[in-house]
Amino acid sequence: MANLINLEKVSKSFGLKTLLDGVSLGVQTGDRIGVVGLNGGGKTTLLEVLTGIEEPDSGRVSHANDLRMAVVTQRFELADDLTIGQVVVEPLGLEVYEWASNAKVREVLAGTGVADLGLETRVGELSGGERRRVNLAAALVRDLDLVVLDEPTNHLDVEGVQWLADHLLSRKIAVVVVTHDRWFLDTVATLTWEVHDGTVDVYEGGYNDWTFARAERARQADAIEQRRQNLARKELAWLRRGAPARTSKPRYRIEAAEKLIADVPAPRDTVELMAFSKQRQGRVVVELEDATLNAPAAAGAAAATAPAAHGRTLLDRVTWRLAPGERIGLVGVNGSGKTTLLRALAGDYPLTHGKRIEGKTARIGWLRQELDDLDPSRRVLDAVEDVATYITLGKKELSASQLAERLGFSAKRQRTPVGDLSGGERRRLQLTRVLMAEPNILLLDEPTNDLDIDTLQELEDLLDSWPGTLVVISHDRYLIERIADSTYALFGDGKLTHLPGGIEQYLERRKAAGAGAGGAGTLNLGAAGGAGGAGGAGAGGAAGAGGGGAGGMSSKEKRELNKKMTQLERKMAKLDEQATALEAEITEMSQEAAPDFGAIGDKTNQIADLNSQREGLEMEWLEIVDKLEQ
Numbered sequence: 238m239a240n241l242i243n244l245e246k247v248s249k250s251f252g253l254k255t256l257l258d259g260v261s262l263g264v265q266t267g268d269r270i271g272v273v274g275l276n277g278g279g280k281t282t283l284l285e286v287l288t289g290i291e292e293p294d295s296g297r298v299s300h301a302n303d304l305r306m307a308v309v310t311q312r313f314e315l316a317d318d319l320t321i322g323q324v325v326v327e328p329l330g331l332e333v334y335e336w337a338s339n340a341k342v343r344e345v346l347a348g349t350g351v352a353d354l355g356l357e358t359r360v361g362e363l364s365g366g367e368r369r370r371v372n373l374a375a376a377l378v379r380d381l382d383l384v385v386l387d388e389p390t391n392h393l394d395v396e397g398v399q400w401l402a403d404h405l406l407s408r409k410i411a412v413v414v415v416t417h418d419r420w421f422l423d424t425v426a427t428l429t430w431e432v433h434d435g436t437v438d439v440y441e442g443g444y445n446d447w448t449f450a451r452a453e454r455a456r457q458a459d460a461i462e463q464r465r466q467n468l469a470r471k472e473l474a475w476l477r478r479g480a481p482a483r484t485s486k487p488r489y490r491i492e493a494a495e496k497l498i499a500d501v502p503a504p505r506d507t508v509e510l511m512a513f514s515k516q517r518q519g520r521v522v523v524e525l526e527d528a529t530l531n532a533p534a535a536a537g538a539a540a541a542t543a544p545a546a547h548g549r550t551l552l553d554r555v556t557w558r559l560a561p562g563e564r565i566g567l568v569g570v571n572g573s574g575k576t577t578l579l580r581a582l583a584g585d586y587p588l589t590h591g592k593r594i595e596g597k598t599a600r601i602g603w604l605r606q607e608l609d610d611l612d613p614s615r616r617v618l619d620a621v622e623d624v625a626t627y628i629t630l631g632k633k634e635l636s637a638s639q640l641a642e643r644l645g646f647s648a649k650r651q652r653t654p655v656g657d658l659s660g661g662e663r664r665r666l667q668l669t670r671v672l673m674a675e676p677n678i679l680l681l682d683e684p685t686n687d688l689d690i691d692t693l694q695e696l697e698d699l700l701d702s703w704p705g706t707l708v709v710i711s712h713d714r715y716l717i718e719r720i721a722d723s724t725y726a727l728f729g730d731g732k733l734t735h736l737p738g739g740i741e742q743y744l745e746r747r748k749a750a751g752a753g754a755g756g757a758g759t760l761n762l763g764a765a766g767g768a769g770g771a772g773g774a775g776a777g778g779a780a781g782a783g784g785g786g787a788g789g790m791s792s793k794e795k796r797e798l799n800k801k802m803t804q805l806e807r808k809m810a811k812l813d814e815q816a817t818a819l820e821a822e823i824t825e826m827s828q829e830a831a832p833d834f835g836a837i838g839d840k841t842n843q844i845a846d847l848n849s850q851r852e853g854l855e856m857e858w859l860e861i862v863d864k865l866e867q
Contacts, residue, residue, distance in 0.1 A: 239409055241304055241383050244286055247296030248435075249286055256282045258435030259296070263750040264383065266409055271426035271443060272415040276689045277663035279319045279432045284310065287413065288385050309378035315368055315615040317361030321354055325375045342378045345782045349393075350571060363624045366392030366571075371618040377404065383411040391686055394571045395740060396747050405510050417690050419444045419715040436806075444690075444715075461758070496697045519865040521596035522559040522678060522706050526629055528591035529553055530581055532574060551577055552588070553731030559678070564707045566721030568736075568743050573727040576606065579680050582708065600675030606683050608663050609670065613656025617646055617666060620655055624673040636674065642712050644669045645692070668696075677705040685713040704811075714740050717798070722804055739800065798861050805858045812851045819844050 242264040249257040250805045253485030256279030264270065264287070274280050285300060288308045291488050300306075301593060316326055326342065346352035351374040354367060363371065369392045376384055384405075385395055390398045406414050416422050423443035431438045431447070438454075440447045532548035559565075561581075569575050580586035585601045586595060590852040595601075611620050621637040628635050635643075643725070646667055658666065664687040671679075681698075693716070700707065700720045711717055717724065717740060724736045726743050728750070736742045819840050826837055 239301065240264070241268075241306075241423060243297075243299045244287065244293075244354070246396075247293040247298060247300075249282055249291065249293050251282070255435045257286065257293070257437075260435075261549070262287075262430070262437060262439070264413060266382070267409065267411055268428060269405070269412045269426050270428045270784055271422040271447075272413065272430045272432060273417075273422070273447070273690050274432035275691055276687070277659055278689075279435070281312075281433055282308065282436065282863045284308075284385055284387055284413065284415060289807050298370040301382075304377070304383065305381050306385065309369075309372045309376050309383045309389060310385075311369075315360045315371065317359065319360050320356065321351060321360070321363075321371055322356035323356050324360065324371055325351065325378060326356065328375070329378060331678065344405070345374050345377045345638045348404060349396070351378070351398060368732060373401075373644050374805060381408075381410045383413070386412070386414040386416075388415055388417070390416060390421055390712060392571075393712055395568050395714060396570060396744060399744055405426050416691060417685060417688060417691065418713055419693070420713070422447075434494075438516075444609045461703055520561070521594060522561055522563075522599060523596065523601075524594040525552075525581065525588070526556050526592050526594060528555050528581070528593070529559070530555075530574065530577060530586075531589045532577060533586075550589075551727065551732055552733060555731075555733050556591075557733055559706050559708070561706060563703060564710070564720060564722040566717035566718070566724045566739075567708060567727075568740065569727035570729075570747075573729055575727060576682055578727070578733075579603075579682055579710060583680055599678055600674070600676045601672055601680060602671040602677045603680045604668060604682060604684055604857045605670050606686065608660075610665050611655045611666075613654060615655055616652050617641065617655060617658070618651040620666060621669055621673055624670045628673060628675060639660055641669055644672075655761070661689060661692075664688060665692065679703070681704060681707070681708075681709040681711070683711055684709065685711055685716055698844050718800060722807075729814055736795065739828040741796070775799060795865065800862050802858060805861075808856050809851050811856070812847050812854070816844050816847045816851075819847070 242265055244260055246571075247257055247260045250256065260283075272280050282291065286293050288306065289298065289300070290308070292312070311756055318533060325346070329339075329342070331342070333341065343352075349370045351370055354363065354371075360368060360371065369389075373386070373389055376386075378451045380418065388399060393401060396419055398418060402421055405425055412425065414422075414425065415554065423445055426443040427441075429440040429443060429447040439451045442450075467589070502848065529550065531550055531554040567575050567578070578585055581588060581593065583601055585603075618638055618641060624637075626637055628637075628640060638648070638651060642648065645668075646662075650662075656667070668684070684696065684725050690695065693713075697716060698707075699720055707720070708780070709717065724739045724743065726734045726736055726746075728734060728746070736746075738745075823837055823840050823844075826840075
């Protein structure tokens with residue numbers, strides 16, 4: 238394979254921070270490389286040095302002759318007065334009206350959703366996410382040897398992420414992509430670069446391979462560190478042993494001991510997320526009853542106060558009741574109304590018809606896509622204390638500073654002005670503020686945007702065991718499939734559709750809708766799918782529900798069984814918690830001067846009932862294990 242780009246002993250610093258320190262790497266023909274690492278760790282800098290956007294401080298970067306490369310970074314800006322056609326099509330030497338005859342251009346415009354924006358639309362009229370999609374389309378329509386992408390999935394819906402993965406796999410080009418999307422990384426990447434502490438570690442395979450390999454390296458490093466510490470202790474003991482007259486040891490022995498002590502590796506900057514104590518929830522959480530919901534009016538209209546002036550209908554006479562502890566993933570194409578529905582649940586957007594009912598004990602925590610409009614001169618700690626100064630966790634009381642530190646903001650970073658934070662740090666601050674309010678209902682709108690993979694793993698650990706009600710919008714399939722027990726979709730037909738088959742069923746129905754609308758095999762992501770899309774979706778859903786013939790188990794069936802196992806494990810864990818709590822109550826009651834044996838008997842019966850339920854769930858779990866092992 239031919240080398241496309243080589244880095245030889247490259248170093249790059251910003252201020253006092255060294256992001257790349259003597260890094261040597263190469264990109265070869267056909268490589269598909271995923272780049273991961275903590276926010277601020279140097280991922281974007283690596284891409285910019287790799288592509289020549291930034292010069293290295295030292296070392297050498299060489300590109301192959303006549304290298305055809307496209308770069309889409311988060312910093313690239315388009316001129317407001319250009320049209321989409323001028324950005325995407327004209328550089329190819331095609332007139333705007335000729336693009337429809339070019340199959341590759343047509344597929345890219347449809348797949349990225351740019352075709353629906355209109356080629357005569359000016360860039361100045363587009364949102365930030367739409368501009369990113371135009372940039373992506375402009376790169377992918379070209380004939381390339383290498384495409385370099387920085388967080389390309391941030392402004393794509395689930396279907397768009399699927400399309401991008403399929404598109405990259407179908408082309409014989411090299412790919413270097415920074416992404417926090419674990420499903421995308423696992424599907425596309427054949428190599429993973431982890432950027433940390435000025436170095437780049439190379440792993441074979443995608444996300445799962447990287448996770449296993451990194452865990453194995455960590456295990457080996459722990460063993461080496463343990464041996465190093467044992468040797469250090471022996472060395473120090475030798476230095477201190479004996480009478481004062483004998484404490485003048487050979488200098489090389491003292492230097493060796495000092496080196497052992499000084500060589501303790503600095504701890505990796507991890508984010509610790511903790512589960513908050515469950516606030517009591519009543520039978521009523523949040524309900525939308527006979528609700529009609531219209532899209533917001535055009536920009537500048539009084540959307541929040543004039544529902545009659547709103548646009549198309551998103552929901553038509555829908556009743557939706559959230560149950561205590563329910564965990565829902567909400568999917569749909571961009572513009573289908575997911576965020577508007579979340580706003581309606583939060584009480585921030587009016588219904589055109591029907592009513593919203595909120596339980597008396599409901600405490601809603603809402604993580605919006607938009608970053609909080611905070612005073613840029615205020616410190617991080619001040620922004621957290623604006624919500625609460627102290628928070629009670631069980632029998633512990635934590636200050637805002639302690640909580641912020643546990644969520645990844647060091648004491649030094651807490652004194653940083655909000656305006657100096659990176660996008661990922663501001664997102665983490667926003668999450669900290671939401672959790673500081675101790676909600677029992679979480680509404681999360683694209684929570685994975687701008688978070689690195691390590692933070693996402695910590696966030697998932699929190700959400701996986703969080704006991705409240707959860708509704709999450711995300712293009713991150715990995716997140717939804719892990720933390721949500723049920724999936725609902727907006728297909729543009731005025732209904733909220735439950736999908737027992739999860740994301741796979743959603744994609745099947747969308748694909749069927751595109752084919753029914755004359756998509757000719759190309760997914761139609763636009764709102765123009767309208768009634769045809771809705772009809773196709775229904776047909777696709779029926780096919781998806783009844784599909785799957787005899788023979789070996791498909792990968793989809795295995796994923797569904799694994800998801801069912803996770804749900805069963807979560808239910809068993811909740812039953813165990815309830816049984817443990819009852820046992821503690823029985824112990825406390827039995828120690829009273831005059832125990833109430835009747836009440837103790839009732840609680841004993843409750844424990845027996847919980848154990849019986851758990852045994853039933855465990856039998857289901859074992860049956861799934863048997864199926865997976867066949």
